[in-house]
Each structure stands twice: as C-alpha cells, then as structure tokens.
Amino acid sequence: MRFLSTILVALRALRRNALRSVLTALGIIIGVGAVIAMVSIGNGAKSQVEASIASLGQNIVSVFPGTSTTGGMRGGWGSASSLTVDDMLAIREEVIGAVAVSPEIRDRTQILANGLNWNSQISGVDTNILEIRSWTIAEGAMFTDNDVRSGAKVCVIGNTVAQQLFAELDPIGQTLRLRNVPFKVVGVLGAKGFNYFGQDQDDIVFIPYTSHLRHIARRQFLNSILIQAFSPEHMPRIQQDVADLLTQRRNGREPDFTVRNQLELAEAATATTKTMTVLLGAIAGVSLIVGGIGIMNIMLVSVTERTREIGIRLAVGAHGRDVLLQFLTEAIILSVMGGALGILLGIGSSQLISTLNGWPVLVSTPAVVGAVVFSAAIGIFFGFYPARKAASLDPIEALRYE
Amino acid sequence: MSAVVQLEEIHKIYHSGEVPVHAVRGVSLSIDRGEFVAIMGASGSGKSTLMNLLGCLDRPTQGRYLLDGIDVSGLDRNQLADIRNQKLGFVFQGFNLLSRTTALENVELPMLYGARKLSSRQMREKAMRNLELVGLGKRADHFPSQLSGGQQQRVAIARALINDPQILLADEPTGNLDSKTSVEIMGVFQKLNDEGITIVMVTHELDIAHYCKRNLIMRDGRLVSDVRVTDRLIATDELRKIQEAEAAAKLTA
Numbered sequence: 189m190r191f192l193s194t195i196l197v198a199l200r201a202l203r204r205n206a207l208r209s210v211l212t213a214l215g216i217i218i219g220v221g222a223v224i225a226m227v228s229i230g231n232g233a234k235s236q237v238e239a240s241i242a243s244l245g246q247n248i249v250s251v252f253p254g255t256s257t258t259g260g261m262r263g264g265w266g267s268a269s270s271l272t273v274d275d276m277l278a279i280r281e282e283v284i285g286a287v288a289v290s291p292e293i294r295d296r297t298q299i300l301a302n303g304l305n306w307n308s309q310i311s312g313v314d315t316n317i318l319e320i321r322s323w324t325i326a327e328g329a330m331f332t333d334n335d336v337r338s339g340a341k342v343c344v345i346g347n348t349v350a351q352q353l354f355a356e357l358d359p360i361g362q363t364l365r366l367r368n369v370p371f372k373v374v375g376v377l378g379a380k381g382f383n384y385f386g387q388d389q390d391d392i393v394f395i396p397y398t399s400h401l402r403h404i405a406r407r408q409f410l411n412s413i414l415i416q417a418f419s420p421e422h423m424p425r426i427q428q429d430v431a432d433l434l435t436q437r438r439n440g441r442e443p444d445f446t447v448r449n450q451l452e453l454a455e456a457a458t459a460t461t462k463t464m465t466v467l468l469g470a471i472a473g474v475s476l477i478v479g480g481i482g483i484m485n486i487m488l489v490s491v492t493e494r495t496r497e498i499g500i501r502l503a504v505g506a507h508g509r510d511v512l513l514q515f516l517t518e519a520i521i522l523s524v525m526g527g528a529l530g531i532l533l534g535i536g537s538s539q540l541i542s543t544l545n546g547w548p549v550l551v552s553t554p555a556v557v558g559a560v561v562f563s564a565a566i567g568i569f570f571g572f573y574p575a576r577k578a579a580s581l582d583p584i585e586a587l588r589y590e
Numbered sequence: 591m592s593a594v595v596q597l598e599e600i601h602k603i604y605h606s607g608e609v610p611v612h613a614v615r616g617v618s619l620s621i622d623r624g625e626f627v628a629i630m631g632a633s634g635s636g637k638s639t640l641m642n643l644l645g646c647l648d649r650p651t652q653g654r655y656l657l658d659g660i661d662v663s664g665l666d667r668n669q670l671a672d673i674r675n676q677k678l679g680f681v682f683q684g685f686n687l688l689s690r691t692t693a694l695e696n697v698e699l700p701m702l703y704g705a706r707k708l709s710s711r712q713m714r715e716k717a718m719r720n721l722e723l724v725g726l727g728k729r730a731d732h733f734p735s736q737l738s739g740g741q742q743q744r745v746a747i748a749r750a751l752i753n754d755p756q757i758l759l760a761d762e763p764t765g766n767l768d769s770k771t772s773v774e775i776m777g778v779f780q781k782l783n784d785e786g787i788t789i790v791m792v793t794h795e796l797d798i799a800h801y802c803k804r805n806l807i808m809r810d811g812r813l814v815s816d817v818r819v820t821d822r823l824i825a826t827d828e829l830r831k832i833q834e835a836e837a838a839a840k841l842t843a
Contacts, residue, residue, distance in 0.1 A: 193702065193710075497688055497689075499686075500687075500688060501703070503674060504674065504680070504700040505676070505700055505703040506671060506703045507667075507671050507672075508668070509668075584642055584647050
C-alpha cells in the first residue's frame with residue numbers, strides 16, 4: 189500500500205507541472221521512438237532478404253565444381269569441370285538425410301518458338317527440382333521420371349518465357365527449338381518474380397537432365413548438385429558427408445568441388461542488414477542517453493525548487509529513504525511513460541515510412557520489451573543522483589530555504 | 591516522573607565557518623506534562639537552536655535530552671525522524687504547508703510516514719476530526735492559497751496534532767499574522783492546552799508570551815530567567831475586548 193501511495197504522490201507532483209513533465213519525457217519519447225522505428229525497418233529489410241533466399245528452396249545444400257570450400261568463397265567458373273551424374277547418383281544413394289537430390293546443368297541459348305525468339309537459361313534437372321527449389325506448376329504438368337529415364341525432349345517453361353514467346357497463346361503442346369532440337373512444352377511454372385540478386389527467376393526453361401546432356405550440353409559435366417536436407421539441423425552434417433563422399437570418389441586427387449550450405453548464404457546476405465540495423469539502433473540509442481540526461485537535469489531543478497517541501501516532509505517524520513523513493517519514482521514514471529509513448533511513436537512512424545516508401549517493416553517484440561526495460565533503467569540511473577541529493581538534505585536548512 | 595522534557599547541560603556548537611559558534615551553552619530544563627511554556631530572547635540568543643534541539647531536528651553537541659523518558663541525544667537520523675513523527679508536533683512561523691495540496695491532505699501528511707497502521711479511510715476521518723477541532727471542517731478541500739494566514743496556521747496546528755504527539759512545538763507561530771488573528775491563534779493554543787496538550791513556543795513578543803503559563807528568557811545561549819506568568823492574558827477575553835472596540839469604532843466613525 190505504501191508503494192501505491194508513493195506512485196500516487198509522484199503522479200500528483202508530475203501533474204502539477206504537466207508541461208514540464210511532458211517536455212522532459214520528450215527526450216525519452218523521441219529516443220525510444222527512433223530506436224523502435226530503426227530496428228523495425230532494419231528487421232523488415234532482413235526478413236525480406238531472408239524470404240528472398242527462402243524462395244530459392246528450404247534447407248538446400250549445394251555442390252559446385254571449382255576450388256575447395258574455404259569459408260564460403262568459391263573459385264570462378266570454367267576451371268575444373270568436375271561434377272558428374274555418377275557423383276549425383278552416389279550422393280542420392282549414400283548420404284543419409286538427403287531428402288531429394290537433383291543435378292543442374294545450365295546453358296544459355298536462343299530459344300525459337302512461335303515465330304519468335306528469346307535468349308534464356310536452359311536448366312537440365314531432375315523431376316524433384318520443384319520441391320527442392322519450391323517451384324509450383326501453374327499450367328500443365330512437370331515432366332515425369334520416365335521422361336528423365338528416356339531422355340525425352342520435353343520442357344517446362346517459366347512465366348517470363350511463356351509471356352515472351354507465346355503471349356496470349358496456350359504454351360502447352362507448343363514446340364521450342366533449343367539449339368535446333370525441338371522440345372515439347374508440357375507445363376508452365378508458377379511466377380516467382382525477381383530474386384535478391386536482381387535476377388528474373390521466371391526467365392528459365394527446365395528440361396530433363398538426361399535430355400540436356402544428350403542434346404544440348406557441350407560437356408558431360410554438371411554445373412551443380414542440389415540437395416534438400418531433412419531439416420536445418422542436419423545441414424552441417426550432410427555438408428560434411430557430401431564433401432567426404434566426393435573426396436573419397438576422387439581417390440586422393442585434389443578436391444575440385446565446393447559444398448555450400450544455404451544458411452551460410454543467408455547469413456552472408458543478411459549480414460549487411462544486420463550491421464545496418466545495429467548501427468541505426470546505436471545512433472538512436474545515443475538519443476536515449478541524451479533523454480536520460482534531460483531527466484536528470486529537470487529532476488535536479490525540481491529538487492532545488494521543492495527544497496522547502498522536502499524539509500517539511502523530513503520534519504514531520506520522513507526518512508531519507510522515503511524522500512529518495514518519492515523522487516526516484518517520479519523519474520521512473522517519467523521515463524517509463526516516455527518509453528510507452530515512444531513505442532507508440534516508433535510503431536506509428538515505422539508504419540508511416542513503410543506506407544510511404546514501400547519498405548517492409550517488422551516490429552519485433554524483443555525490441556519493444558527491451559525499450560520498456562531500458563527506459564525504466566534510464567529513469568532509475570539518471571533519477572538516482574537527484575533523488576539522493578533530495579534525501580540527504582538537512583531539514584533545518586531545507587525549511588529555511590527561500 | 592511527569593517530566594516530558596528533561597534537558598541536562600545541553601550544548602550546541604556549530605563549526606560552519608572559521609570560528610565555531612557556541613549557540614547553546616549549558617542549558618538545563620525540565621518541562622512537565624500539560625505545561626504551556628514560552629521561550630523568549632533576542633536574535634542570536636540561541637532560542638531557535640534550542641527549539642531545533644527540543645524538536646529533534648538537530649542533535650546536541652554535549653549533554654543529555656530525555657524526551658518522555660527516552661534519551662534522544664544519541665539517536666541516528668532515521669530514529670530522530672520517527673521520534674518527530676510520533677512524539678512531536680511542529681508549527682512554524684511560515685506555516686510550511688504543501689502548497690498544491692488540500693488542507694485535508696496537508697493534515698494527513700505525517701500519517702504517511704513512520705509506522706503506518708491506518709487505512710486511507712481512517713486517515714481521512716482522523717484528519718477531518720482535527721480540522722473540525724481547529725474550526726476548519728468546512729475548508730478541508732481548500733488549497734493554502736485559498737486560506738487566510740490564520741486559517742493556514744490552524745491547518746498547521748491540526749497537522750501537528752495528527753499523530754497525538756507528546757508536545758506541540760511552535761516557532762514564532764504568530765509572527766506572520768496580524769494582531770487580531772494572533773489572538774485567535776493563541777486562543778486555539780490555550781484551548782488545546784486546557785485539554786492537556788503540552789505546548790512549548792518560541793516568541794519575541796512579550797504580549798504573546800503572556801498568553802502562556804511559564805516564560806523562559808535566553809541570552810547568549812544561556813537560560814537567564816524562568817518565571818511563572820502572573821498577569822496571564824486569556825484569548826477569549828482579549829478577543830471580546832477587540833470586538834467591542836471595533837464595534838465602538840463603527841458606531842462613532
């Protein structure tokens with residue numbers, strides 16, 4: 189009960205000088221608002237990057253030819269052409285936890301169809317590429333395992349290719365000529381849009397990898413092997429198993445491949461946004477400190493102004509601790525209310541920025557909780573010195589103060 | 591042992607500047623329950639310092655102070671605060687009310703500190719009773735700025751009595767009041783004293799001192815005189831005289 193009456197007394201004291209209280213809390217309000225807004229914008233950017241990467245497929249471990257893995261850096265293309273279909277089959281057979289494995293053979297070529305032509309990427313893949321890379325079929329169907337076995341000349345085209353070559357026509361059943369080899373369109377992929385790297389993901393044609401090797405490819409090597417892992421926790425282990433398996437298959441030769449974990453890719457991409465968020469948050473945090481100094485300043489003025497009042501309270505029996513608690517409570521109420529208003533301001537302004545600029549925003553609960561705790565801490569820290577000064581006043585001197 | 595206050599060779603020396611100030615030099619004093627004492631003296635005589643010591647706002651440099659049988663000369667800051675809360679009541683020259691607080695809340699103030707055993711409703715009732723005792727029951731929700739000097743001092747008296755103290759200490763209680771209001775306030779004190787409350791007040795006005803029952807005079811930090819008041823003034827009578835004089839003035843003017 190003493191606690192409640194202390195809060196009531198403090199609230200009453202703050203209300204007596206309402207304008208001054210608001211102006212003092214303004215520092216905290218703006219500081220917290222800025223932190224919340226910056227962190228929300230940063231989180232929004234990060235989640236957008238993460239979503240972009242996730243749209244490439246979940247839990248993907250990729251194998252590329254080239255130099256060995258050294259913390260994520262791989263050598264350029266064109267060096268060792270070294271991944272084979274047998275490598276891919278071995279991984280499929282022997283690596284535990286590999287839910288789906290598909291090869292990828294890439295070539296860029298001119299496509300002729302319907303009297304038009306278009307330059308696009310041809311990818312030779314297995315049927316499970318849909319689940320590995322989270323693609324959907326919008327029209328028609330994916331080619332079958334039989335097609336892969338027989339090396340059938342069938343293809344599934346991306347939305348952009350469909351638009352460029354067939355426009356209003358139904359692409360299903362039409363024929364594309366890839367390096368002068370006719371392929372029948374059996375399906376159209378669902379649209380995916382541009383990816384994080386700025387590439388049009390719908391500008392693609394999938395054909396069975398067997399057909400690619402037989403009719404299109406100039407070399408019998410794969411550009412990559414994609415492995416979908418059972419779960420994110422298994423990825424590092426699978427990464428290691430694949431590397432060990434391929435090394436073993438090279439029989440002591442120099443390892444000429446790179447095994448990459450999708451998580452590494454995501455982390456590298458989000459590292460920038462993370463740094464940006466932390467930096468912006470820190471700058472906003474500085475303004476919080478300034479707000480705290482403002483509170484301390486005003487509390488000191490308040491204590492001096494109310495010297496007589498403190499003297500009266502001490503004279504009628506207040507302990508030093510009672511006076512300390514009273515003024516500390518005032519400081520904490522100021523900072524916590526400032527924090528609460530700041531959170532509202534932060535959420536509101538980040539929504540406004542989001543609407544105006546089209547940036548995504550994500551208000552994180554830990555940031556909000558952190559803001560409340562931090563603003564209370566500021567109140568305690570910056571309010572303590574003035575409160576202690578008040579508590580140590582001598583009642584006789586205080587009563588004499590003009 | 592009905593001595594409420596027992597001072598034994600009390601000294602107070604201040605070391606604020608270069609030269610130490612010996613404000614109180616060996617004062618010994620005994621005040622019984624129910625007394626009505628005025629301490630007089632010129633400026634610098636040490637009467638205010640003695641009052642501060644009596645009120646446990648300050649500690650003696652030397653000597654013993656027994657308040658209601660308890661030796662308070664060696665208590666620490668918090669213990670003295672509790673003594674002030676439970677056993678003493680203060681009335682000041684400048685009233686010292688909290689300015690943006692109602693009369694009722696002002697009277698309640700001492701009950702907020704110390705050992706709290708009353709509910710907020712009980713506190714409010716007790717404060718109301720004290721205000722009625724001093725004749726301000728109808729002004730409980732007024733702010734000090736809405737009250738006259740005399741009314742403010744009466745609120746202060748009500749506040750001083752709220753925890754049923756052993757002594758009421760008043761430091762120049764009529765200093766800021768006009769002559770008629772001063773008599774009214776002395777009337778309040780006399781009424782309280784008639785009901786058994788021990789009162790010790792400091793004043794430099796002789797006529798005010800004559801409303802009390804015992805007069806002490808301090809000079810240079812020592813008690814030089816301690817007499818019973820013989821030609822005591824009674825406030826109710828004096829007020830009547832003033833009213834008659836005012837009425838007469840209206841008739842003739």
